[in-house]
Amino acid sequence: MASSSSSSKTGLKKMLTLKSSDGDEFELEESIVIQCQTIKHMVEDGFSLIPLQNVDTKTLTKIIEYMKKHAEKTESNKEEIKNFNKEFVKGSFDDQFELVSAANYLHINGLMDLLCQSIADRINNKSVRAVREIFNISNDYTPDEEEKVRDEHKWAHEGGEFDESLD
C-alpha cells in the first residue's frame, strides 16, 4: 500500500495509532486520519491510540486505504481519485455493507457518500423482485398488504421496462 510519501508538509508529522477490533494496530499520520470525524474528535481530546471496537482488521485496512488516497487529493488528480473510487466499491456486498457500517460509525462523510451511492446505483431501475433478491430482503408483506402498497404507488409500477437482472 502506498504510504506517507505524498505528504510534503514540513516539520514533524504527528502520528496516531488505530486499533482494530481484532487487536491489530495501524500507525498513521494525523493529517490522514482526521478525515474521520469520530477520530478527529478523539484526537482533539488528546488520544493518540484509538481503539475501534466496531471495526475489524479487514474493514479497517480498506478504510485506511481510502483515507490515504483521499488525503492525496489535489486539483490535478481528480481523475485518479475518481478511478480509485470506482475500484474501491467493487467488493462483495458483505464487504461493502461492513464498510458502510464502519464509515457510518467513524463519520467519514466522503466514504459514506461513495458507498451509499454505490448501493443506490444497484437499486436504481431494478424491479421489486430484483431488489429483494440482490440484497436478500425478505418480503414481510402479506399479499393483500403488498397489493395495497403497489396500488398506492401505481405510477411507479407501470410503464417502462424494469431491470430484472441481479447484477
Add this chain to the structure above:
Amino acid sequence: MGSSKSDLRSAIYPEPVDHFDNLPDPVLLLVFNKIGDVKTLGKCCAVCARFHSLVPQVDNVVVRVDCVISEDDNDHSSSGSGSGHKSLHSISSLFRLLIKPFLSLTQLISISRNRCNNASSILDDDDNDFDHLEKNCVTHHSPTQVLKNFDEIKLLKIELPSGELGIDEGGLLKWRADFGSTLDNCVILGASSVIQSNNNSTNLVYEQCGGNDGNGETDDGSIPESFYTNGGLKLRVVWTISSLIAASARHYLLQPIISEHRKLESLVLTDVDGQGVLCMNKEQLEELRVKPLSASSASKRTMVPALNMRLWYAPHLELPDGTVLKGATLVAIRPSEQPKKEVVGGDGNWVAGAFEEPYGRAARMLVKRRTYCLEMNSF
C-alpha cells in the same frame, strides 16, 4: 451500532443475510436520497415494510417526466386553441416592427409532445388536459400526485422529456432562468451553428463564418452592420422571446408543487435536451409562497416583467477545445425594476455561471465583447 457483528453469524450460518438489517435507518435513508429517481423510490415501497416507512422521508427527489402536454397541442382540444393564438398576438403587438419572425415563432414554440404511449406522469394536471390526454395515454399521473407521499422533499429536480424550442439542425439554444414570484434573471446562449472540434478543416470554417454572419468585417467586438439587415438580430429576438415564454410557462406549472411541498429548498426544472434550466432557491420559493405569481393574461404562464437585456455577439467564437460557435449570442436579462436585489455587481458570476462547460466558457468570452442594451415590455 449493534455490537453483534455479522461475521460470526455468517460463519455459523453460511446462508446470506439481509444486508440492510445491520444498517440503521439514517444510513438507509442516505441510500434512498442517493437514488433520487421517484419511480425507483415508489417501487422500493413495495420491497418491504421498512423501506415503505422510510421512503416518504426522502428529501432529494428527481422526477423524470415521460410526457408533457403543451398549450399548442390544440389539434384535439378546443379549449387549448384559443390561448395559444392569444399568446402569439400579444407578442406580435409588442414587436410590431418585427412581424415576420413571429411566423417562425409559431413553429418555435409549438411543442408537439402529444404522443405519449406509456406515459406515467405528465407535468400539467389541469382537468382539460386530463380529458384530452385520456385519449392518448393509458393512465397518467401528475408530479403532484406522484409526490403526494413525499413530505420531506428539500431538493426536487424535474426533468422534461425534451426542450420546448425547436432549433435549426446544428444550432444551439440554451437558457437558464431564475424565478421567484416572477423572473429574477435569465441568461440565453445561442449560436446559429456549432462546429465541433473534430472538424479539422479550420480554414473552411472561417470562410463559411465570414460569409454568413460576419461578412468578413474585422472583429473588434462590435456587432457587424449586416447583423441588423440579414435577419441576425431578428433571430436573436425570437430566441430571447421563445426562451422567456418557455421559462415562464414552466414556472407557472410549478405552482401546485411548490404550494404542497413546504420544505422545498431547491427546485430545478430541466429537460433531457439540456435546453432550458429553471431554478428556484429557498428564498425564491419563499417569495412565491408569500406573493403569488401574476399570470400572463393571454396564456398559462407567468407574466414576464419589463426587462433590461444586454446582448453580446460574436460572428465567430472559437472555444479552447476547438469548438466553433457561429453567430454566437449571449443575452443577459433582468427585470427593469429590481428592488432590494443587488444590481449587476458580480455580473460575470450569474452570467458565466449559468451554463456548464464548454458553454460557460463561451459565455465568459462573449461578456468581454461590446455590450448592447435592449429593453422589453412586460408580456
